[in-house]
Amino acid sequence: MAMMGMMSRVPILGDHTPTPPISRSIGGSGGCYEVPEGVEVRGRFDEEFTRVLTREALEFVAGLEREFRRRIGYVLECRREAQRRYNAGGLPGFDPAARIVREGDWVCAAPPPAVADRKVEITGPVERKMIINALNSGAKVFMADFEDALSPSWENLMRGQVNLKDAVEGTISFHDKARNRVYKLNDQTAKLFVRPRGWHLPENHIHIDGQPATGCLVDFGLYFFHNHATFRTTQGAGFGPFFYLPKMEHSREAKIWNCVFERAEKMAGIENGSIRATVLIETLPAVFQMDEILYELRDHSVGLNCGRWDYIFSYVKTFQGHPDRLLPDRVLVGMTQHFMRSYSDLLIRTCHRRGVHAMGGMAAQIPIRDDPVANEAALELVRKDKLREVRAGHDGTWAAHPGLIPAIMEVFQTNMGNIPNQIYKVKREDAANLTEEDLIQRPRGVRTMEGLRLNTRVGIQYLAAWLTGTGSVPLYNLMEDAATAEISRVQNWQWLKYGVELDGDGLGVHMTKELFGRVVEEEMARIEREVGKERFKKGMYKEACKIFTRQCTAPILDDFLTLDAYNHIVVHHPKGSSRL
Template identity: 35%
Template sequence: MNKWKQTLLQNRIEILASENLNRLYTDVISEDALKFVATLHREFEGQRRRLMEDRIRVQASIVDSLDFVLVQDPKTFEIRQDPHWTITHEIPAVIADRKVDIVCLDVANRDALNACVKSGACGVQVDFDDGYAPTWENGLRAQKNIYDVVQGGQQQQGKDALLIMRPRSWNLIEMHMLVDGQPVSGGLFDYGLFMYLNAKQLIKTNRGPFFYIPKLENYQEAQLWNRIFMFTEQHLGLPTKSIKCIVLIENILAAYQMEEIIYYLRDYIVALNTGRWDYIFSFIKKFSDSPDHVFPNKSSLGLDQEFLQAYYHLLVKTSHRRGCLATGGMAPQYPTANQSSLCEKDKLAVFNGKSIEAAMGFDGGLVAHPSSVDACRKAFDKVIGQNRLNNLQTSSNNKKKNSNSNSSNNRLLGYSPIEAKKYLDQLIVMPKGIVTEQDVRGCVYVLYNYISHWIKGQGAVPMNGVVEDLATAEINRALLWNWIKNNVELNESTDKKVTIQLILNLIKHQFFYNNNNNNDFNNDPITKILLTLITSQSFIDFMPTILYPLITNIQINSNL
């Protein structure tokens, strides 16, 4: 038994993966780095598990009450009503410009990460969540790529994009690392390695550490991240409040607690960010047992829908009221297989979409490809110019100085309690639209192809000029499940409905299109997975619950 493994075992840490692979990444999974992850696990895993149990209880209460109404938490009334508080820090200049971040959709690919860093974007969302399939090898390669960029010392301030890490969400685990016999949280594993390996160098060069925090469902989960940040700074000897984060509001429950989320992360947060597809997915999931919540086709779920307009406006108003920035979603346009850059039509689509967000008050947005960066930046430059942050911080400072005038404080940041109440009421207005057979076919196409790539270790997949990731796959899956459960009629005919048989026929067509030399449809594993996901009696919370075991490569040393 080698010394590395023996030392880990003495600390009740086990790595259940290929020793040959592990040897290639000893600088990433060093004894001390893994000990730090284990320390995080022992300190916070119990709290994480309780929060996951709370999610189950909340979901059960929604399912058990068909007339369940989402409301703000009465226990935090005073936080929401107090007009005086804002985040406790000025947003650091290095992360103040959020006009365009690019999502690195293949962090395990060195060239892809470097292209994003050199793209001209403000930041790179280093995505270990929606655009990532968490194989053990992907995780090691991704952490190594980040480490080399940070430690290489060749990043140019003001030119190269910041690395902003997005760890896995709270519900996911890392099966290849056990601490005291338990698998560690995927998010804590990603976060812990990143911080141990890179935090001090990022602080030294004034480039971090910065995070995108995904899929929070309530302020209690924000409190957990706050405790983790504080603990990390103390344990690693970092300056207090040196960590900064952007929180993704991509769950309908979190939309009712945006102020509380900011409040409990007020020492660290710089922005709230939208995640439209994850947000709609959460809407379908939370009300999965309600016959009153039948959703139309995906193309109908745009910003002309009242519930999405309310979500966007409320996020902007809330962020600015409390001294934060607000950033929009990701433009999914992506070059087709025979292109290296977007065509002018697609660049214009990015520009137009981001111009709408800028007009709504957002301070920036995200893109999926380097050739989208200029279009996104120009959209925000045209609408908001260079001074949005200065205006935000000046208003926030004036607000603190004039704390006796509540109405004037709210006006400084364009916040109206009456308007906010209107948006809250609109958050649960059901979208309008139809469902056609072509819509069903489109969902099957995306879901079938995405699953087939994900289980091979690819978490983001270009399809038909856009990039599909876990968020878009989940919305396709949720819509199919929703339509089957509610026996939805297709728009073309009053006597044709969305049934399992219809979807099975479409899956079969997709199978033969993808596998023209393979006639063994009855044993197709992708079909079996897809049917499991869309025909379950109760809605399956997240696709990785089913898919993750298929990409683990557990190897147990016979000497143990």
């Protein structure tokens, strides 16, 4: 998909030197969105989107943007300053100034009864059929994802908002014409959580006072504005809406979210603490801030989650300047690694000490329908991982596919009995002795040519799908999203930067640009064979290869793969807004 049109330099929030986005103007259907003063909608007009892009909703989003834009810019600069310290040889650790918070006896607000039981949660993008199937899946919670599982095109984001509005109202349906089947909600459904994008991602299709809006404020603002009243009617005060908050690195970021929640509650005229959120601990700096993050959100918190794939990505990113902390093949970086197990144990202790849920990590396996033996072997790996989690004290866990839910639910119910969670059952006082070194201990394992090849295949195929609108991709019997693609990218970058020796075929070979270039060529040929020539020709594999290769070989590691790639999916409409 060639990008046509005028090149313009649009500042990405929090980034002083952005890659210029490629803007395209496309014809509309003759309509335009009604917007308040200072707001411009540059996305394609669609009559369906006017249900969520109302003047009042956009005014609410603009109010959030104007109040919090400077604070968001500040915390992003704090991230960059911390990374400069790590690059100079510094290590992350506990903040001595926050010791009084860590040692205090405070607790968070009690979890609402509606979400006291979260044994199994399923996640997925805000696609209409996916929402229905996930809510009907038998899971306790469905996390509808605007972040790692979604390619943030204008159509995906706005259609996702429409889909969620219909889901909250209970009217959502989907007619699968190919199967001649209509999908509707069951009487009993999972509780709905929504994950907005991280602070770092802009929404370049909505400009406020001449600048791109903050992506997460658009996601949160539109969803909250249109659905908070329905939650109040159906579940009562303090019972939602519910959110997952991604990519935090410091409690100052949690404090901003708490202020956003308080402002939203005040605007809506609902009680403080009605909004509840779980924070994903998926960056290495955040593991040293878990008490402080919960403290800032204590009236709005329903716990923390082990976002372990992004956490592995963050380990490499944090230690990009440390040649003594190289990761082995990504398949070897599991919860048996000491730094990963320590992170999980400390999260459980911290959450239970503060009276909230400690959620486990993602089971990324998907059913292998044409090989029962391989499918049972994969399910057994899932069962073992979930048995480890429940015995460690986790209150629930994540699944990427509905087919995993019965097996996971059986493990948690068998080991927990009739109680909804383990908050008051498992205290994990042994984790109080974990040190900073436990949390950053060097991972062990080999680095291989096959690991390099898998990283390259997965990264390119995922990015090709992302560029064409799909953010959650089944590859090699696993569900890949942006987090796993990030591991592939930064691991390749790290190995190349330090010229690591790769094991394989009995001979060691050092990673070089020439070797990587050859591997890319060979893996592109393999991808073409696997997907077929026609699909390969029609897809964006070559564009994805260019982006992925450029990021793996860049002298300075980009913060996020999706920041660069986002500029390739921005499509501007020439006359999207009107003011009345």
